[in-house]
Amino acid sequence: MKTLKIAFQDFKRLIFNPITLISLAISAVIFISMGFFFKPVIVEGVSLSYQSAASTTELYKNFTASATVEDSKANLDALISENSRILAAHRSTTLAEEYEDLQVNINKLLGRIDLSQSSSSRIPQSTFNIDVNTVNNLGQFIEEIKNYPMYEMNFYISNVDFKIAEDLYAGLSAEFYARTDYMQAYKNCLKYVDLCERFDSTQGQTLLNAPAMNRLQTLYVTNVQTKLDNILSKINELNSQPQSASTFKDMTSLILNYKYQTKMANDGLKAELHLIFADALRNYGNIYNFTKQNSSEAENTTILAKYVLAEESLYYADYQTAMSFNRVTGKISAYDVTYTLMCIVGLITICIGIYFAYRLYGEDRVNGKMDMVLTQNVSFNNVFTGKFIAILLSTLLLLVVFFALFLGSGFMMYGGTFSNILAVYNLSSAYKINPIAYLLLKLACVELEVLFYVILTIFLMNITRHFKIMLIVGYSVALIAFLCNMFLSGIFVYTLLPFVHTNLFSFFGGATSSIGFLNTMFIANGNIYISMLYYLIITVAFYNFTKQLFRRN
Amino acid sequence: MKNSQPKEELLRVENLSVLVNKKFLVQDVSLSLNKGEILGIVGKNSSGKTSLIKAIVRALPISEGEVYFDGKVVYKDKQEIDSSYVADINTALDPPMFYKWQTVLENIKFIANFKTNYSQEEVYELLKEFDLFKKRHTRVMKLTYFEKKKMSLLLCLISSPKLIILDEPFRGLDDDTITKFKHKLQALVAHGTGVLIVSNDFKNMKAMCSNVLFMENRQIKASLDAKEISKFKRLDNYTYIRTKYPHYAAQLIKNCYRIGVKIMGNRVLLMNATEEQVSSIIRFLTDKKFIIYDIGQLTNEAEEIFASLTPNFREEEK
Numbered sequence: 001m002k003t004l005k006i007a008f009q010d011f012k013r014l015i016f017n018p019i020t021l022i023s024l025a026i027s028a029v030i031f032i033s034m035g036f037f038f039k040p041v042i043v044e045g046v047s048l049s050y051q052s053a054a055s056t057t058e059l060y061k062n063f064t065a066s067a068t069v070e071d072s073k074a075n076l077d078a079l080i081s082e083n084s085r086i087l088a089a090h091r092s093t094t095l096a097e098e099y100e101d102l103q104v105n106i107n108k109l110l111g112r113i114d115l116s117q118s119s120s121s122r123i124p125q126s127t128f129n130i131d132v133n134t135v136n137n138l139g140q141f142i143e144e145i146k147n148y149p150m151y152e153m154n155f156y157i158s159n160v161d162f163k164i165a166e167d168l169y170a171g172l173s174a175e176f177y178a179r180t181d182y183m184q185a186y187k188n189c190l191k192y193v194d195l196c197e198r199f200d201s202t203q204g205q206t207l208l209n210a211p212a213m214n215r216l217q218t219l220y221v222t223n224v225q226t227k228l229d230n231i232l233s234k235i236n237e238l239n240s241q242p243q244s245a246s247t248f249k250d251m252t253s254l255i256l257n258y259k260y261q262t263k264m265a266n267d268g269l270k271a272e273l274h275l276i277f278a279d280a281l282r283n284y285g286n287i288y289n290f291t292k293q294n295s296s297e298a299e300n301t302t303i304l305a306k307y308v309l310a311e312e313s314l315y316y317a318d319y320q321t322a323m324s325f326n327r328v329t330g331k332i333s334a335y336d337v338t339y340t341l342m343c344i345v346g347l348i349t350i351c352i353g354i355y356f357a358y359r360l361y362g363e364d365r366v367n368g369k370m371d372m373v374l375t376q377n378v379s380f381n382n383v384f385t386g387k388f389i390a391i392l393l394s395t396l397l398l399l400v401v402f403f404a405l406f407l408g409s410g411f412m413m414y415g416g417t418f419s420n421i422l423a424v425y426n427l428s429s430a431y432k433i434n435p436i437a438y439l440l441l442k443l444a445c446v447e448l449e450v451l452f453y454v455i456l457t458i459f460l461m462n463i464t465r466h467f468k469i470m471l472i473v474g475y476s477v478a479l480i481a482f483l484c485n486m487f488l489s490g491i492f493v494y495t496l497l498p499f500v501h502t503n504l505f506s507f508f509g510g511a512t513s514s515i516g517f518l519n520t521m522f523i524a525n526g527n528i529y530i531s532m533l534y535y536l537i538i539t540v541a542f543y544n545f546t547k548q549l550f551r552r553n
Numbered sequence: 554m555k556n557s558q559p560k561e562e563l564l565r566v567e568n569l570s571v572l573v574n575k576k577f578l579v580q581d582v583s584l585s586l587n588k589g590e591i592l593g594i595v596g597k598n599s600s601g602k603t604s605l606i607k608a609i610v611r612a613l614p615i616s617e618g619e620v621y622f623d624g625k626v627v628y629k630d631k632q633e634i635d636s637s638y639v640a641d642i643n644t645a646l647d648p649p650m651f652y653k654w655q656t657v658l659e660n661i662k663f664i665a666n667f668k669t670n671y672s673q674e675e676v677y678e679l680l681k682e683f684d685l686f687k688k689r690h691t692r693v694m695k696l697t698y699f700e701k702k703k704m705s706l707l708l709c710l711i712s713s714p715k716l717i718i719l720d721e722p723f724r725g726l727d728d729d730t731i732t733k734f735k736h737k738l739q740a741l742v743a744h745g746t747g748v749l750i751v752s753n754d755f756k757n758m759k760a761m762c763s764n765v766l767f768m769e770n771r772q773i774k775a776s777l778d779a780k781e782i783s784k785f786k787r788l789d790n791y792t793y794i795r796t797k798y799p800h801y802a803a804q805l806i807k808n809c810y811r812i813g814v815k816i817m818g819n820r821v822l823l824m825n826a827t828e829e830q831v832s833s834i835i836r837f838l839t840d841k842k843f844i845i846y847d848i849g850q851l852t853n854e855a856e857e858i859f860a861s862l863t864p865n866f867r868e869e870e871k
Contacts, residue, residue: 012655368648369650371650372650372651375644377668552573
C-alpha cells in the first residue's frame with residue numbers, strides 16, 4: 001500500500017511534468033498533422049521502379065540509339081501459342097489423386113514435374129533474370145521476353161530443392177519485399193485457391209485439391225495470356241507510331257510491370273507449393289530436403305497461408321496497394337510512414353523512460369526528495385519499488401497515448417474501418433494472431449524495452465554522482481543499441497544481448513530477424529514469446545541487482 | 554534487555570556506525586533520549602549530524618550498533634528487528650523538500666498519509682496557526698524557503714508522535730514563528746514526546762534542550778547536561794578579544810581592571826565589561842604591544858561552543 005502511494009505520487013509527478021506534456025503535445029501535433037496532410041497515393045499495379053531506376057536512362061539511351069526495331073508480333077504469337085501448349089500439357093498432368101504414402105506422393109509429383117519439363121523443350125533450366133543494363137535494343141529485349149512466361153512454368157523444376165522458404169525469408173530487406181510479393185501474388189492469382197486438403201496422419205497420406213490446382217492453373221494461364229495480349233497490342237501500337245520517348249517509356253513500364261507481376265505470381269506459387277509440402281511433411285521433418293523444416297515451422301507457415309488465403313475479404317487485401325513500399329511512385333509509402341512512426345514512438349518512449357529514471361533515482365537523491373520520503377514510515381523497498389512502478393505506469397500510459405495517436409493518424413490517412421487501421425499497423429508480421437492481441441504484444445515488447453533502459457539508467461546512477469553525465473551515457477547506450485540493431489544483424493554474440501530482443505527496430509535489420517538468435521521478428525515463427533521471456537528474466541535479475549547496489553550506495 | 558532499559562527512556566542508540574562506500578558517515582555514536590526531553594546535537598557542517606538522524610529513521614543503512622525505541626530493541630546485530638517504530642517518529646530535514654508542482658495541501662496529505670492517526674482538522678488547524686491556510690492550494694514552487702520550512706515543521710507536529718526529529722529547525726525562521734513552534738513543541742514534550750534537534754545554532758538550542766551533544770568528524774566528542782548548559786546561558790553577553798597570548802593578556806586585564814575573565818582558545822572573554830572598559834582594555838593591550846586579531850560579541854555558535862569545551866576553558870571555570 002505504501003509502495004502504491006509512493007508510486008501514485010511519483011506517477012503524477014512524471015505525467016504532469018513539462019517535458020512529458022511537451023513531448024505528448026509535439027507528438028500529437030505531428031501525428032495529427034501527418035494524418036491530416038499526408039494522403040497516400042494508391043496506384044494500381046506495381047512497377048519495378050526500385051530495380052530499374054538506376055538504369056532507366058541507360059535503357060532509354062540504348063533504345064533510342066537503336067537503328068531498327070524488329071517486328072515482334074510473329075515472335076509473340078509463337079510465344080503465346082507455345083506457351084498455351086505447354087500449359088495445357090502441364091495442366092493435364094496435374095491430376096488429383098490420393099497417394100498411398102508420403103514418399104510415393106513426392107515421387108509422383110516429381111514425376112509430373114519431369115513430364116512437364118520434357119514436354120517443353122524450350123523451357124530454360126536456369127533461373128531467368130533480365131538485366132536491363134545488358135539490353136542493347138528492343139529486339140534483344142523482346143527476345144528476352146520470349147523466355148519469360150516459360151520461366152514461370154519452370155519453377156517446379158528449378159526449385160525442387162525446397163529452399164523456397166529460405167529464399168523468401170533470407171535477409172530482412174528481402175524478407176520485407178518478399179512479403180509484399182507474397183501477398184500481391186495471392187491477390188492476383190491465389191486468393192481463391194486452397195490447394196491442399198488436410199493431411200491424414202493415420203495413414204500418412206496427403207490429399208491435393210485437384211479442382212483447386214486446376215483452377216489455379218487456369219487462372220494463371222489467363223493471367224499470362226492477358227498480359228501477353230496487352231504487350232502485343234502495345235507493341236503493335238508502338239510499331240504503328242513514330243518512335244517517341246513516351247511510348248518507349250510506356251512499353252518499358254508495361255513490360256517491367258508484367259515481369260514483376262509474374263515474378264510475384266511465381267513467388268506465390270512457390271510459396272503455395274512449399275505449403276503443400278510443409279503440410280504434408282509436418283510430421284516428417286527430415287524427409288526430402290526438409291531438414292530445416294520442423295513441424296512447428298510447417299504449422300506456422302500453414303497457418304500463415306490460411307490466414308492470408310482464408311477470406312477474400314481479409315483486411316490485408318484492402319491495403320495491399322497502398323502498401324506499395326516505394327515501388328510505384330518513388331515516394332514514401334503509407335506503410336513506410338506508419339511503421340517508421342511506430343519505431344519513433346518506441347524510441348521517444350525509451351528516451352522519456354531514461355529521463356524519468358534520472359529524475360526519480362538521480363535528481364531526487366541530490367535534492368533530498370528521496371530522503372524526505374525515506375524519513376517517513378516507509379522502507380527502502382517501498383521507495384525503490386514505488387518509483388519503479390511509477391515509471392512503469394507512466395511510460396505505459398505514454399505508449400498507449402502514442403499508439404492511440406498513431407492509430408488516429410492512420411485513420412485520418414486511410415479512412416476506413418478500425419480493422420483496416422490495425423491492418424496497416426499489423427501488416428508485415430502478424431499473420432498468426434489477432435491484430436489486437438498483436439498490438440498488445442507489441443506494446444508489451446516496447447514497455448519491456450523501456451523498462452530495461454530505465455533499470456540501466458538507475459544502474460548508471462550508482463556508478464558516479466555525476467548523474468547528468470550518466471543520463472547522457474544512458475541515452476548513448478540506447479542510441480548505440482539502435483544502430484547496432486541496424487548493422488549487426490545475425491552476429492550470434494550480439495544477438496545474446498538483452499536489448500536486442502523485443503525491439504521495434506528489427507524492421508531495419510536487427511539481430512532478432514529470422515537469421516538472428518531467437519527470431520523475434522516474426523510472430524509467425526512463434527519465437528517472440530521466448531524472446532520476451534528471456535528479456536523478462538534478464539530485466540528482473542538486473543532490477544534486483546540494481547536495487548541492492550542502490551541500497552548499498 | 555527490556556528490564557535493563559530505564560523506565561522513561563524513549564530512544565537509545567549504542568555504538569551506531571554508518572558506513573557507505575567504505576566511508577564512515579557516522580562512527581560509533583551512542584546517545585540516549587528520555588520521554589518528555591529535548592536532546593540537541595550540535596556540530597559543524599559535515600560532522601555527521603544529519604546522517605545520524607537519517608540512520609535512526611532508517612533512511613540510511615546502519616552498519617554497526619544497536620537502536621532501542623520505547624523500550625524495544627529495533628535494530629541489533631545488523632538485523633532490523635522491528636521497523637514499525639518509524640511510524641511514531643516525525644522527522645523534518647533541512648532544507649525542506651517537497652514536490653514543487655503540487656500544492657501545499659497535496660504535499661502535506663501525501664506525507665500525512667503515512668501517519669497512522671492524523672486528521673484533516675488537525676492539519677487545517679496547524680496550517681492556520683502557521684499562516685499557511687490561505688496558501689494551501691498554492692504550488693510549493695511558489696513558496697519561499699521560509700514558508701516551506703514552516704510546512705516542514707508543521708508536518709512534525711501532526712498525529713502526536715512519540716519522537717520528533719528536527720534538522721536545523723530554526724534556520725530561516727522569524728522569531729515569531731520560532732516562538733510559536735517552540736510553544737507547540739513544549740506542549741508535546743509536556744505530554745511525553747521526545748525531541749531530537751540537530752543544529753549548529755546553539756543559541757536557540759540551549760534555551761530548549763536538556764542535553765546537548767557535540768559532534769565532530771562523525772563522532773560524539775562531548776556532551777553538556779542541563780547544568781552545564783545553564784552556564785553557557787550566562788555567556789551570551791561576553792565580549793571577546795582574540796590575541797596571540799591570551800593567558801598573559803587575561804592576567805594583565807584581571808589585575809588592572811578588576812573584572813572577571815575567561816580564556817576560550819586564543820580568546821579572552823571579558824565578563825560583564827562596559828563599553829568604556831572594553832575601549833580602555835583595547836588601548837591598554839595595544840600599548841603593551843599585544844597583537845589583537847579581532848574583537849567581538851560571543852554568539853555561541855557551535856564552533857565557539859565546541860572550542861569552549863577544550864580542557865583550558867574548563868580549568869578556567871573551575
